[in-house]
Amino acid sequence: MSDNSLTADEISLYDRQIRLWGMAAQKSLRNSNILVINMSGVGVEIIKNLTLGGIGKLTIIDNNKLKEQDLNCNFFVEKDQIGEFKVNASKLKIQDMNPRVKIEIDNRNWEDLEIEEFKKFQIIISTGLNSRQISKIDGISRELNIPMITCCVHGINGFIFNDLIKNLSWIKVEFNENREIGEFNLVSNIVKIDEIMENDNKFHKLLIENKFRKWDELNGKFLNLQFPSDKKKKKKINILLIMILSLLDMNEEFYGKDIEDVVIDLEEFKLHISENLNKFELPQSLIEFENEKFDKYLKIFIRNAYCEYQPSNSIIGGVVAQDVINTIVQKELAINNVSILDGFNSEMPIYIL
Amino acid sequence: MAVDSYIKKMFGEKSSQFADAKVLLVGAGGIGCELLKDLIMMNIGEIHVLDLDTIDLSNLNRQFLFRHKDIKQSKSKTAIAAVEFFNYKSKLYAYHGSVLDTNLFPLSFFKQFNIIYNALDNLEARFYMNRMCLYLNIPLYESGTTGLKGQVQPIYPYLTECFSCVPKETPKTFPVCTIRSTPSKPVHCITWAKDFLFSQLFSNEDTNTQEIDASEFTNEEEAEASKKEVNELADLKKIIANEGDNEIVIKIFEKIFIADIERLLKIEELWKSREKPSFEQIKDYDHFFKDINKEYLTTCKDQSTLEEILKTFASSLLRLTDRFKNNENIEFDKDDEDTLFFVMSASNIRSLIFNIPTKNEFDVKQIAGNIIPAVATTNAIMAGFSALSSVNYFLENDNINRVVKSKMVFDSSSTDKVVNSSKLIKPNPSCSACSIVKGIITIDLSSTTLGQLRDKLIEKYNYGDDVEIMTLDSRLLYDFDLEDNLEEKLTNFINDQTVLLINDSDEKFDLIELYVLNSQNSEIILPELNIPLKKIKPSENENDENDDDDKLLVDNEENNDIKVTVSLDDDDDLVEEQPPMKKRKF
Numbered sequence: 001m002s003d004n005s006l007t008a009d010e011i012s013l014y015d016r017q018i019r020l021w022g023m024a025a026q027k028s029l030r031n032s033n034i035l036v037i038n039m040s041g042v043g044v045e046i047i048k049n050l051t052l053g054g055i056g057k058l059t060i061i062d063n064n065k066l067k068e069q070d071l072n073c074n075f076f077v078e079k080d081q082i083g084e085f086k087v088n089a090s091k092l093k094i095q096d097m098n099p100r101v102k103i104e105i106d107n108r109n110w111e112d113l114e115i116e117e118f119k120k121f122q123i124i125i126s127t128g129l130n131s132r133q134i135s136k137i138d139g140i141s142r143e144l145n146i147p148m149i150t151c152c153v154h155g156i157n158g159f160i161f162n163d164l165i166k167n168l169s170w171i172k173v174e175f176n177e178n179r180e181i182g183e184f185n186l187v188s189n190i191v192k193i194d195e196i197m198e199n200d201n202k203f204h205k206l207l208i209e210n211k212f213r214k215w216d217e218l219n220g221k222f223l224n225l226q227f228p229s230d231k232k233k234k235k236k237i238n239i240l241l242i243m244i245l246s247l248l249d250m251n252e253e254f255y256g257k258d259i260e261d262v263v264i265d266l267e268e269f270k271l272h273i274s275e276n277l278n279k280f281e282l283p284q285s286l287i288e289f290e291n292e293k294f295d296k297y298l299k300i301f302i303r304n305a306y307c308e309y310q311p312s313n314s315i316i317g318g319v320v321a322q323d324v325i326n327t328i329v330q331k332e333l334a335i336n337n338v339s340i341l342d343g344f345n346s347e348m349p350i351y352i353l
Numbered sequence: 354m355a356v357d358s359y360i361k362k363m364f365g366e367k368s369s370q371f372a373d374a375k376v377l378l379v380g381a382g383g384i385g386c387e388l389l390k391d392l393i394m395m396n397i398g399e400i401h402v403l404d405l406d407t408i409d410l411s412n413l414n415r416q417f418l419f420r421h422k423d424i425k426q427s428k429s430k431t432a433i434a435a436v437e438f439f440n441y442k443s444k445l446y447a448y449h450g451s452v453l454d455t456n457l458f459p460l461s462f463f464k465q466f467n468i469i470y471n472a473l474d475n476l477e478a479r480f481y482m483n484r485m486c487l488y489l490n491i492p493l494y495e496s497g498t499t500g501l502k503g504q505v506q507p508i509y510p511y512l513t514e515c516f517s518c519v520p521k522e523t524p525k526t527f528p529v530c531t532i533r534s535t536p537s538k539p540v541h542c543i544t545w546a547k548d549f550l551f552s553q554l555f556s557n558e559d560t561n562t563q564e565i566d567a568s569e570f571t572n573e574e575e576a577e578a579s580k581k582e583v584n585e586l587a588d589l590k591k592i593i594a595n596e597g598d599n600e601i602v603i604k605i606f607e608k609i610f611i612a613d614i615e616r617l618l619k620i621e622e623l624w625k626s627r628e629k630p631s632f633e634q635i636k637d638y639d640h641f642f643k644d645i646n647k648e649y650l651t652t653c654k655d656q657s658t659l660e661e662i663l664k665t666f667a668s669s670l671l672r673l674t675d676r677f678k679n680n681e682n683i684e685f686d687k688d689d690e691d692t693l694f695f696v697m698s699a700s701n702i703r704s705l706i707f708n709i710p711t712k713n714e715f716d717v718k719q720i721a722g723n724i725i726p727a728v729a730t731t732n733a734i735m736a737g738f739s740a741l742s743s744v745n746y747f748l749e750n751d752n753i754n755r756v757v758k759s760k761m762v763f764d765s766s767s768t769d770k771v772v773n774s775s776k777l778i779k780p781n782p783s784c785s786a787c788s789i790v791k792g793i794i795t796i797d798l799s800s801t802t803l804g805q806l807r808d809k810l811i812e813k814y815n816y817g818d819d820v821e822i823m824t825l826d827s828r829l830l831y832d833f834d835l836e837d838n839l840e841e842k843l844t845n846f847i848n849d850q851t852v853l854l855i856n857d858s859d860e861k862f863d864l865i866e867l868y869v870l871n872s873q874n875s876e877i878i879l880p881e882l883n884i885p886l887k888k889i890k891p892s893e894n895e896n897d898e899n900d901d902d903d904k905l906l907v908d909n910e911e912n913n914d915i916k917v918t919v920s921l922d923d924d925d926d927l928v929e930e931q932p933p934m935k936k937r938k939f
Contacts, residue, residue, distance in 0.1 A: 011715075015411040019719055020500045020726035045733060048417055052729045069358040072394050075439045097417055155363045156741060185768055259358045307359040310394035311744070314387060314737030319771055322501070322730040332501070339771050346742050346760035348771035 006030070010100070014054055025329035026054065030100075032328050033057040035118070037110045037126035037137065038255060039064075039086045041073030041308030042153045045317020046125060046324075047090075048075075051098045053325055059121070060094075061106040061113075062087050064256040073308040115140055123324055124148040128255035131215075131248040138163050138215040147327055151320050152248075155304025156343025158316040159244045162323060162335050163212045169330045175202040186222050187211050187336050187352055212337050213353065220281030222352035230283045238349055239287055240342050242280070243301055246272035254306045262306045269302075280353070297344075304343075315341055319348070356441045357396055368396070370747040372442065375399040375465060379452050379482055380472035381428040382406065383727050384496050386418045387736030388472050389432055395740060396442040401466070403458070404429040405451040409688075415729035452478050455850060460793060460868055464489055468746055470739060471495045476521060480786070483508065483516035488791045488868045492746060492755070496739045500726035503735040504763035507742055510787065511883075512756050513777040517786035524723070529569040533579050534617055535627060539704060539712045543720045546700035547685055550609065551692065553586040554593065555673055555683045574620045582613050593674050601674055602642055602667045610635065610702055634705040638663055647671050653694065654714035656701050662711065666698035687722025696721050731764075738762045738772070782888065789854075792880030794867040798847065801877060803831055804839030810855055813879045817859040825852035825866070833858070863887050 006026060011018060018026050032055045036043055039062040050058060066074075066082050066089050076090035087105035095103050110126075111133070118124065118140055126137050126148070134150050141148035147164040168191070175195070184190045184206070192207035227233045247264070249272040254262050270289065277284050288294050323334040339350045355361070360368050374397050378388055381404040392400050406428045408419045418435035419428070433447040450457040452473075463469065463485050471493060473479050479495065486493040486508065493508040495516055508515050531537070532545045570576040585608060592604050614630050617623065641660050645667040653665040672691045676683055685692045697717040704711050718724065745758040760774040767773075780787050796806065803822070810820055821832040830846050830853075831838050838846075847853070849871035856864050862884045 012410050014414050016724070016727040017414050019724060020728060049729045049733060052414055052417055054414070068354050068356055071356045071439065071441060072359060072396070075390060075394075075436075078438050079441075096420065098413075155359075156744065258354050259362050260354060303365075304363055307363050309359060309363065310391050311737045311741035314391050314733045315741065318730040318733035318737060322728075322734075325730070333768055335771065336768070343741055343744075345774065346738060346762050346772075347774045350769050350771060 010054070017053065021325075021329050021331060025331065028329050029054050029325065030056050032122050033120055034059070034324065035121040035124045036060045037124070038062050038128045039074070039090060040128040040153070040255065041070075041310065041313040042151055042158070042316045042320070043125075043127040044074045044076060044090075045313045046127070046151075046321050047094055048097065049317060049321030050324060051094055051101050051103070053321070054098065055101060055328075057102040057104065058094075059104040059106060060087050060090075061108065061110045063107050063109040067258065069259055070308075073310055073313055111136065115143065118144055118146065121146055123327060125320065125324065126150045128152050129248075130250065130253055130255075131245075133253075134161065134215050134248070141165070142214055149320055149323060151316050152244075153308055153312040153316055153341075154244065154247065154301075155307040155309050156312055156341075157240060157244065157301070157304055158312045158341035158343075159248075160316060160320060160323075160335055160339045161215065162337050163214060164210065164327055164334055164336075166209065166211050167327060167330070167334070169208055169210065169326065169333060171206050171208060171331070171333060172196070173204050173206060175204050179204060179206075184208055186225060188333070208333060210333065210336055218337075218353040219279065220353075224281055226352070230285070233282055234286060237282065237286065237351070238340060238342055238347070240301075240340050240344075241338070241349075241351055242273055242276050242282070242287065244340055245276050247305055249276070257306070259307060264302050264305055266298075266302070300344075309343075312341055312343060315348075360396055364748070367748055371396050372398045374467045374747065376401070377463065377466040377469045378402045378472060379469065379478070380404055380474065381416075381418075381432040381447075382412070382472065382474060383415050383729075383732040384498060384736045384739070385428070385472035386416045386432055387733050388470055388496075388739060389418070389436060391736055391740040392470070393436055393440045393443050393445075395744075398442075399444045399446070401446040401448065402429045402433060403448040403450070403452055404432075405449065415727055415732055417729065453481055459850070459870075460485060460488060461870060463491065464793075466491060468743060469493050470743070472736070472739075473497070479516055484786055484791075486510055487515065487787055488793055488866075490792075492743075492752070494739045494743050496735050498727065498731045498735050500728065501731050502764040503731050504761070505735055505738045505742060506761045507755075507759040507777060509752050509756050509759075509777070511780060511790065512752055513759075514780055515784060515787040518778075518781035518784040530575060533582075534570075534575055534620075535623055536703065536707050536709060537627075539700070539709055539716075540720050542700035542703040542707070542709060543696065543712070543717055545703060546696040547721050550586075550699055551685055551696055553583065554590060554605075555677055572620070572622055575617075575623065578613075578616045578620065581616070582609075585612075593677060598671055598674075599642070599645065602645055602670055603639075605670065606638065606642070606666070606702075609699075610638075610706060614706055628708060630706045631708065632706065634708075635659065635663075635702060642667060645671070647675075649690075649694065656697060656711055656713045656717075659705070662698050662701045662705070665694050666702060669695035669698060685721070687718050687724070693718060693721065734772075735762075788888075789864050789866050790882050790884055791866040791868065792882050793870055794853070794880065795870045795872050795875050795878040796843065797873055797875045798843040798849070798869070798871045799873070801843050802839065803841055803843060803846065806843065806877065807831060807839065809877045809879060814862065814865075814882065814884055816857050817861060819858040821856040821858060823854040823856070825854060857887070860887050 006023060014026050034050060034055055036047055039060055047060060064086050066077055066084055066086050068082055071079060074090065076093040081089035085107040087107050091103060091105050124137060124141055124146055129150055138148055141163060145165060149162050151160040179193060181190050181193065188208050188210045190206050191209045194205040196203050196205050227236045246269060250268060273287055277286060326332040326334055335350050336352060338353050339348055341348050376392065376397055378385060378400060381402050389402060407425050408423045408428055408431060410424055413419055418432045423431045427449040429447040429449050433445045452458060469482065469486055469491055471479060471482055482493060487510045490510045495506040495508055497504060527541060527544060531541055536542050536545065589605055589608060592601060618629060641663040647668050649668050650661055650664055653661055656662055669691050673683060673695055685696065687693055697714055701711040742759050745755050749755045749758060756777055759777055761777060762772050762774050765771060765773045782788055807820060819833055822830045824847065847869060849869060851869045853867045853869060854864055855867060863886060865882060865884055
């Protein structure tokens, strides 16, 4: 079955995206098996995008029950389902979007799964995890050699971390006769160069090998290579990166809690900020705790922490789902390896950590 | 805990700014469905959704509010019904109709909104909404996607670049002679089959009115040949009306693929540096026309053999002929199989003659139907940025601060960012749309004289001496030489929705543009306008009070390196999107 070509119906339904990535890519999508851990607001968006796109099988695992606050960031549920497991409450409406996709739900705590249970998946996506949990799922992903993507939304801000281990993808770039096999950037190499013609213009198609780092081994090496001086670091490194990494380092687990009960201990938080500045070899002066402007920024950041805000869900969910699709069809470059959504400035820089 | 717990925590008492707002969403397609969902979950008070389109199967890969059973239903109405179960705070209204329809949507309709979000798929409606927002001074959040590319542009009238400030790339067109005489690519043959052959044979327009412009051809002989082709095609239309099936196919085929090509072959100059067309690949055509019928071959979409190409040509021609004889008004539509197959097979026959690769149905449909790739993810991302960027509107109290905080966002192919963000740019001082300050005048045309209007204008805007009043189409209604007109009622000159241009006779203030809303028994109500001084040099057109803001806004000239290409579409056909004058004439 899985090797059959696309049916006429499938070609008509997926017409507009087949014109983007081709029939073969659509077939690879149909044969894919994806896991989504935690059905947060951004999880809902990822699930929507992947289901519409026509992946083969989607498994969603979350042991949380539906709360009233979820109604403002989950468009698969209704008010009278409050109290049911989130995944059970959502399944029908997810399936309804695209009957061709096989939807499986699991309402256990993902941390209780046996490692064998992850084996069947091609990509593991997780949302709303803290540092300890990201380290755990990344460890599983490395052990089984399965690429993983994790992300979260904190109000108007967001965060994505990709550990796709080592992957290959094709990109189309302008023709340049001096281009050679070898280094593409700090973390990827060109392994093959093809010439193509499109509308009388010559292009290069490059096969890029991308190498990713484990969550536990992130460090400041690449940041220092890219931005050697403190001045450069101050200019180029958005402090939101450190803010979010430090938020994830908080001891308490917040995903699934009533938002009224999410209280960030400022002393602990500031400690994590200092630790992270050290860890990534960044000057402590990058964040000026005593500065009034920073204080105001900090207050807004804290208010936004662990809030699931729809516009941010939509952006992060779109970017993550496209990275998943790109990984499956081996096209375009996925984020390597961290991106943040800065909702104050509508920016999404990518950092190599 | 409540439905809006997150929003309450994030925005505190400013949450009510969202609840009190009334917004318009223009378009319920790819970006529209996403944006509607986002706006609802931002708990916007009132959301009005407008779209003229109905749902297609090929929408369902991304327009997540629609299902198979909704095909052919109104997009705006289906979308509103689909979101109702997860809508807790917003009042929703759907309109099925074209935004350009001034009967359905007069300017007064747009006036009620705080913000307008564009989620459109064509340039014409975008330019139109841009103008409406200029008249009404309403912030416009403009967005668009094409495949993995997209952009969001917040437009604050007269403070930032408007949609017309930067010229937009128009779809590529080809020289007439390439299409008619010397094709070298599949797209040339497809354009010929669709825009020339198909429309000449089946369009109801009188073919004699289509004139050939000799200057568009490289030599006179060629122009002459083209003229003959057109005249003879008119004769073929008669064949279609009067002859039997076999005669129709053979006669039309031999005329357009044999006689016309032979005529071109005689113009030696054309083939000095080009490969000559040849009949070699189609020489057995009469063999395949022996048993023709109206049923398509099952493999006709492949177009991989001469048989598939010729038989598809014959079947589609006969089917279209039948429809033509039934007085059906046939227009090319990529989803109308007969028209698509005719264009596909005719262009492939021409390709065989000119030794150009043939194309299958999937490819021809894309080129002839101007299909633009579209995916759910890009739409979600750009809708998300449009919604997120507009948060500034609700949190800030005035447009100056909103402008400073808002960003334009567009796709990035660089590895150091997911999207490009740039500060909003000042308006282009020579923009055809926003360089003239605009507003609405409410007036009772039947009871007001031109003189009363003139006096009121002078009083309101402090003109030093006198004004000149014109219509947008350059009809002069009043200047000091036309004093006689002053006593006349305005109904003698203008109607509801006429646009007036007011010029300062002293040449001190710049021109202004007033959109007339006729309202019975109304006093003359003139808009509050900040009329700039007459532009002499570009540097002198600033308002003094804006000096401080200049530092925050990025200047136009400094940003020339950022090239903005606009993604037109998330949806389907481009065909109707070109402004009428851009359409190529044959």
